Amino acid sequence: MEASLILWTSAQLEAIRQSVNAENFDVVHTDLRDAFHPLQELLEKVHGEVLIVDCSGVQTPQDLLALESFSNDHQDVVIFMLNSAYEVSTLKAAMKVGVREVFASPPNAGDFSASLKRLLLRKKNTPSTDEKHAKVVSFLSCKGGSGATFLATNFAYILAQELGKNTAFIDLDLQCGDAVYYVSQGPGKSSVIDITEQIDRLDATLLSSSMLHITDKFDLLSAPEEPVSSDTINVNQIERLIEVAKKCYDVLVLDLDRIVTPSTLKALNMSDHVFIVMENLLPFVRDAKRVIAKFRAMGYDERKLKLVVNRYERNGTIDIKEIEKAVGIKVSYTISSSFRDVAQAINTGTPLLHVNTENFIVDALRRMAQEFTGTKSVKRSDWFSRLMHS
Ligand SMILES: Nc1ncnc2c1ncn2[C@@H]1O[C@H](COP(=O)(O)OP(=O)(O)O)[C@@H](O)[C@H]1O
Ligand SMILES: [Mg+2]
Numbered sequence: 233m234e235a236s237l238i239l240w241t242s243a244q245l246e247a248i249r250q251s252v253n254a255e256n257f258d259v260v261h262t263d264l265r266d267a268f269h270p271l272q273e274l275l276e277k278v279h280g281e282v283l284i285v286d287c288s289g290v291q292t293p294q295d296l297l298a299l300e301s302f303s304n305d306h307q308d309v310v311i312f313m314l315n316s317a318y319e320v321s322t323l324k325a326a327m328k329v330g331v332r333e334v335f336a337s338p339p340n341a342g343d344f345s346a347s348l349k350r351l352l353l354r355k356k357n358t359p360s361t362d363e364k365h366a367k368v369v370s371f372l373s374c375k376g377g378s379g380a381t382f383l384a385t386n387f388a389y390i391l392a393q394e395l396g397k398n399t400a401f402i403d404l405d406l407q408c409g410d411a412v413y414y415v416s417q418g419p420g421k422s423s424v425i426d427i428t429e430q431i432d433r434l435d436a437t438l439l440s441s442s443m444l445h446i447t448d449k450f451d452l453l454s455a456p457e458e459p460v461s462s463d464t465i466n467v468n469q470i471e472r473l474i475e476v477a478k479k480c481y482d483v484l485v486l487d488l489d490r491i492v493t494p495s496t497l498k499a500l501n502m503s504d505h506v507f508i509v510m511e512n513l514l515p516f517v518r519d520a521k522r523v524i525a526k527f528r529a530m531g532y533d534e535r536k537l538k539l540v541v542n543r544y545e546r547n548g549t550i551d552i553k554e555i556e557k558a559v560g561i562k563v564s565y566t567i568s569s570s571f572r573d574v575a576q577a578i579n580t581g582t583p584l585l586h587v588n589t590e591n592f593i594v595d596a597l598r599r600m601a602q603e604f605t606g607t608k609s610v611k612r613s614d615w616f617s618r619l620m621h622s
Pocket of ligand 2: 373382405
């Protein structure tokens with residue numbers, strides 16, 4: 233790929249040139265900035281497929297305006313911005329004007345080369361990614377605290393790590409989405425709202441640059457850190473987001489807002505499977521009935537609803553038969569409580585698989601993942617391969 237570099241000093245230029253060359257990019261144009269010439273003038277000479285530009289300094293707001301008009305005219309050029317005041321507000325403003333990634337100046341070498349690598353990979357994969365058509369699975373919590381987010385994140389992680397599926401997790405719980413902390417130290421990179429606010433610009437590269445890359449097969453788009461109203465994302469935005477993501481991954485896991493809005497219904501309709509997570513207690517049964525009634529009222533295919541009874545106790549107050557009779561669909565999975573391992577996973581932001589690969593919740597999630605994708609686990613758990621190779 234060909235890159236143009238616009239930086240402040242020749243030392244900086246050489247350093248960036250080296251990193252870029254090391255990733256097999258060709259530097260086809262370079263320019264040095266000074267305080268007397270606005271960025272706009274320099275942008276006129278840019279060519280190639282990637283622009284790396286340093287926007288540190290007092291001119292950042294003017295730089296962003298210049299980049300906005302540049303990116304409008306050159307939608308196929310990927311812009312990487314360096315900024316010494318690497319703040320969330322700058323990052324958000326930059327993404328809004330079409331910048332794909334923002335780095336500190338000087339950038340962290342590992343992050344910078346990883347992003348360049350990703351760009352190359354995306355380009356190489358472009359024809360095949362367009363043909364991809366991810367399966368979509370949604371998790372919906374009957375009443376808060378059913379364990380939907382915990383199960384969804386760990387289900388997605390197992391799909392990626394054990395079944396080798398390129399998996400994207402999108403946290404659509406706009407009120408209290410905290411999925412990122414279940415499988416990482418968090419916080420996320422950009423939020424789903426940052427994406428939907430600029431939905432017209434959304435493509436595979438923007439989506440990838442907004443995702444937190446938790447492993448090489450598992451990306452996560454987090455909910456906003458501060459709660460926003462459940463109807464902040466509209467139907468067109470959610471549809472476009474899912475459509476773009478479907479082209480980039482094998483599986484898309486959605487954690488939905490409990491408040492069923494038109495966009496939640498859209499997501500449900502676009503899902504191949506919907507896991508409704510509940511406990512075997514009366515309030516959860518009431519809520520499950522409410523959700524399923526809404527689903528039926530929309531005329532959606534009921535066969536994709538899978539009821540999961542979490543924290544299941546065999547001698548609990550309501551048995552499975554009663555639940556099935558009350559809500560009108562079969563229970564697909566029961567998952568018992570596992571206080572110690574789950575607490576350790578949650579408290580450290582570690583996937584349960586890594587806390588205890590033999591935990592029975594991991595086994596249940598493996599089964600769910602295999603049945604969902606119709607595949608057998610290709611990458612067996614560590615203990616199993618150790619056993620086989622010892
Ligand atoms: N099977 C389980 N055993 C023990 N704790 C669980 C189990 N499932 C979920 N939890 C815990 O319950 C709490 C609420 O789960 P969460 O996934 O946030 O619920 P929801 O998304 O339905 O509101 C979390 O701390 C989670 O770790
Ligand atoms: Mg949740």
